[in-house]
Amino acid sequence: MLRAVVGWEPSFSARRGFFVLITLLEKELRRAVSAVLPDVEKPDVRVQPCQNPEFGDYQTNSLMSLAKARGLNPRQLACDVKDRLSVQDWCESVEVAGPGFLNFRLRPEAVIHLIATALKGDHLFFTTQSPAQRVVIDFSSPNVAKPMHVGHIRSTILGDCLARVYRLLGHQVITDNHIGDWGTQFGKLIVGWKEQLDTEALERDPLAEMDRLYKDVHQRCENDPALLEQARQELVKLQQGDPENLEIWRRMTSYSQDRFAQLYKRLGVKFDFSLGESFYQPHLEGVVQELLDRGIAQYSEGAVVVFFEDHPELAGQPAIIRKRDGGFNYATTDLATLAYRLENWKPGEIVYVTDGRQQLHFKQVFEIFRRWHPEARIKLTHVWFGAILGEDGRPFKTRSGETVKLSDLLEEAKERAYGVVSEKNPELGESRKQKIAECVGIGAIKYADLLPNRQSDYIFSWDRMLSLNGNTAPYLLYAYTRIRSIFRKLREVDPNASLKVQVDPAKARLAAQEEWVLAKQLLNFGFVLKAVAEDYRPNYLCNYLYDLAGQFAKFYETCPVLKASEEEREVRLALCELTGRVLKLGLETLGIETIERM
RNA sequence: GCACCGGUAGCUCAAUUGGAUAGAGCGUCUGACUACGGAUCAGAAGGUUGGGGGUUCAAAUCCUCCCCGGUGCACCA
Numbered sequence: 001m002l003r004a005v006v007g008w009e010p011s012f013s014a015r016r017g018f019f020v021l022i023t024l025l026e027k028e029l030r031r032a033v034s035a036v037l038p039d040v041e042k043p044d045v046r047v048q049p050c051q052n053p054e055f056g057d058y059q060t061n062s063l064m065s066l067a068k069a070r071g072l073n074p075r076q077l078a079c080d081v082k083d084r085l086s087v088q089d090w091c092e093s094v095e096v097a098g099p100g101f102l103n104f105r106l107r108p109e110a111v112i113h114l115i116a117t118a119l120k121g122d123h124l125f126f127t128t129q130s131p132a133q134r135v136v137i138d139f140s141s142p143n144v145a146k147p148m149h150v151g152h153i154r155s156t157i158l159g160d161c162l163a164r165v166y167r168l169l170g171h172q173v174i175t176d177n178h179i180g181d182w183g184t185q186f187g188k189l190i191v192g193w194k195e196q197l198d199t200e201a202l203e204r205d206p207l208a209e210m211d212r213l214y215k216d217v218h219q220r221c222e223n224d225p226a227l228l229e230q231a232r233q234e235l236v237k238l239q240q241g242d243p244e245n246l247e248i249w250r251r252m253t254s255y256s257q258d259r260f261a262q263l264y265k266r267l268g269v270k271f272d273f274s275l276g277e278s279f280y281q282p283h284l285e286g287v288v289q290e291l292l293d294r295g296i297a298q299y300s301e302g303a304v305v306v307f308f309e310d311h312p313e314l315a316g317q318p319a320i321i322r323k324r325d326g327g328f329n330y331a332t333t334d335l336a337t338l339a340y341r342l343e344n345w346k347p348g349e350i351v352y353v354t355d356g357r358q359q360l361h362f363k364q365v366f367e368i369f370r371r372w373h374p375e376a377r378i379k380l381t382h383v384w385f386g387a388i389l390g391e392d393g394r395p396f397k398t399r400s401g402e403t404v405k406l407s408d409l410l411e412e413a414k415e416r417a418y419g420v421v422s423e424k425n426p427e428l429g430e431s432r433k434q435k436i437a438e439c440v441g442i443g444a445i446k447y448a449d450l451l452p453n454r455q456s457d458y459i460f461s462w463d464r465m466l467s468l469n470g471n472t473a474p475y476l477l478y479a480y481t482r483i484r485s486i487f488r489k490l491r492e493v494d495p496n497a498s499l500k501v502q503v504d505p506a507k508a509r510l511a512a513q514e515e516w517v518l519a520k521q522l523l524n525f526g527f528v529l530k531a532v533a534e535d536y537r538p539n540y541l542c543n544y545l546y547d548l549a550g551q552f553a554k555f556y557e558t559c560p561v562l563k564a565s566e567e568e569r570e571v572r573l574a575l576c577e578l579t580g581r582v583l584k585l586g587l588e589t590l591g592i593e594t595i596e597r598m
Numbered sequence: 599g600c601a602c603c604g605g606u607a608g609c610u611c612a613a614u615u616g617g618a619u620a621g622a623g624c625g626u627c628u629g630a631c632u633a634c635g636g637a638u639c640a641g642a643a644g645g646u647u648g649g650g651g652g653u654u655c656a657a658a659u660c661c662u663c664c665c666c667g668g669u670g671c672a673c674c675a
Contacts, residue, residue: 046614048614049614050618051613051614051617051618051621052618052619054618055618059617059618061616061617061618064616064617064655064656065616068654068655074655075655097618098617098618098655098656099617099618099655099656100655101617101618141675143675180675183674183675184674184675185674185675277675300672301672301673302673303672303673305672305673313601313602314601315600315601316600316601316671317600317601317670317671317672318672319672320672320673322673323672323673324672324673325673327673329673329674329675330674330675333675355669356602356603356668356669356670357669357670358670358675359601359602359603359669359670360601360602360669360670360671361670361675363602384603386603386604386668386669387668387669420637424637425635425637451611451612452610452611452612453611453612455603455604456603456604456611457604457668458610458611459610459611461610463624464610464611464623464624467623467624467637468637468638469623469624469637469638470610470622470623470624471611471612471622471623472623474637475623475637478635478637478638481635481637482634482635482637482638485634485635486634486635489634489635490634493634524614527614528614531614534614535614535615537614539612540614543612543613543614543622544614546622546623547622550622553638553639554639554640556634556638556639557630557638557639557640558639560634561634562634563634564634597635598635598637
């Protein structure tokens with residue numbers, strides 16, 4: 001590896017597919033650590049960008065924890081490892097700093113090389129992960145006969161985003177919408193349907209009509225035991241396969257699915273499967289019996305229950321898998337679902353995206369499943385999120401106190417975005433304004449949802465999410481349109497300019513500070529995508545894109561592109577082009593569509 | 599009562615999970631050549647990270663005890 005540098009000739013060809021310098025450095029560091037400490041198996045070494053450019057471009061802190069764990073002098077270890085490193089292809093210096101940091105300073109040639117190869121389309125600063133995994137992502141899960149509301153939006157947007165990230169990184173993703181299409185609510189719904197269905201209203205807005213029926217019967221049941229009993233009877237008949245009730249159920253499901261499909265289309269969300277709760281009904285009896293047979297479950301107070309007395313966190317909180325009346329509940333369904341997925345799809349991981357209130361439920365289900373299938377090598381992950389609150393800090397509701405329907409929310413987003421676009425850019429044609437409003441409005445909602453740490457509650461604010469300043473979808477979309485505008489203008493300024501931007505790595509220089517900073521930010525795209533996948537946290541990507549857009553804005557202010565000399569223009573156009581590509585792909589990965597003008 | 603999650607600038611949120619000087623936006627104040635889209639950019643002010651104690655080279659982050667808030671805890675999903 002050590003060799004004289006006579007004209008810079010990268011050895012990347014020997015490492016095809018590695019376009020993330022951090023990954024290369026980590027690999028080389030692991031090799032060096034193993035050389036210094038031969039008994040360390042697969043050392044856990046992580047490299048990250050320096051937050052303070054004075055220290056360098058990348059740093060590792062891992063040697064200090066490694067030294068600590070082994071009672072070594074951390075600074076000495078850092079020096080030893082440094083001596084064994086051969087990273088001169090990519091770094092012009094490696095320094096030991098402080099108690100044992102290792103700081104790397106990148107060679108400009110290496111950065112230029114990555115810029116040039118990215119322009120050619122060889123990569124976009126990330127690599128697919130290997131080995132590829134098969135991942136099932138379970139999200140959205142609306143209920144039949146109820147309108148989707150804000151409660152579903154985070155699951156839908158977060159789950160869709162995670163699916164996109166995993167796919168981008170080369171994993172095989174199966175998305176499955178576990179629709180709530182079976183359960184006790186159908187007793188009341190069928191009573192309402194038979195008694196007072198308004199067919200016109202049903203045609204107009206089926207979910208609103210079914211919601212009305214349910215609420216009406218539900219309310220009357222409060223002080224009408226006879227009606228409640230009637231609802232129970234209808235439910236029993238449905239469960240026993242009564243043709244009339246089954247037909248009503250089918251129609252309700254069908255109406256709901258149509259309506260869900262409209263919303264998903266508007267949101268750009270797709271599912272590979274929509275296997276609802278009803279799909280698993282035939283399996284539930286067997287699940288309970290098997291858990292009883294194996295001694296995992298037992299009878300208690302007439303119900304079938306699983307206890308976790310030896311489990312510190314779950315002790316005293318049993319899970320019911322069959323009710324005293326013989327009915328099953330959602331724990332049973334989730335267990336049957338898990339078994340089905342394991343057997344038919346053989347995934348390496350299943351990710352459940354739901355709100356935080358279901359934490360206990362999934363802990364129980366996962367624990368039962370591990371007892372039931374101790375041999376299964378599968379990672380089960382509950383990706384949970386906090387609530388959406390109104391500006392008063394209480395659960396997000398309409399003025400009249402109703403939950404906000406998702407379709408209304410999307411429509412309002414579009415209207416508000418339309419207002420902003422019309423004000424800023426009144427000369428645009430009507431259809432273009434409509435298109436922009438749709439993109440900006442939906443994008444703003446999605447972005448506002450993905451930006452906060454998913455585990456915290458967040459306050460929903462139209463003004464903030466639609467602002468053109470700050471960390472918002474409109475700001476990022478605007479940054480993208482400015483880039484596109486440069487390329488439109490380029491053809492006016494220089495009709496002969498090639499549409500395909502290229503740089504000559506031998507001649508190109510990142511002379512200005514702003515160019516250098518921007519280029520290095522581009523390089524970190526892959527690092528961030530990986531972090532998003534590891535922690536199931538799209539907000540890392542949001543923050544990365546916001547930083548990228550901010551660094552582009554500074555570059556744009558200080559480095560003229562079209563007015564620059566030909567030599568300068570080449571590399572600046574390259575930075576514009578690649579920033580545009582990363583912004584576009586990054587936003588797409590968040591589920592947000594980009595536009596050329598706004 | 600038990601369990602889980604949170605408390606960071608006036609407000610809304612970050613902080614690559616133990617790293618170097620805790621960062622953005624809004625709001626407040628001051629600036630920027632007629633400006634490749636000003637829907638922008640630069641700068642200032644603003645902090646004992648709820649409080650105490652501990653662990654160590656290093657703590658918003660880990661341990662412990664309090665205070666405050668949210669959520670969940672046997673037949674709804």
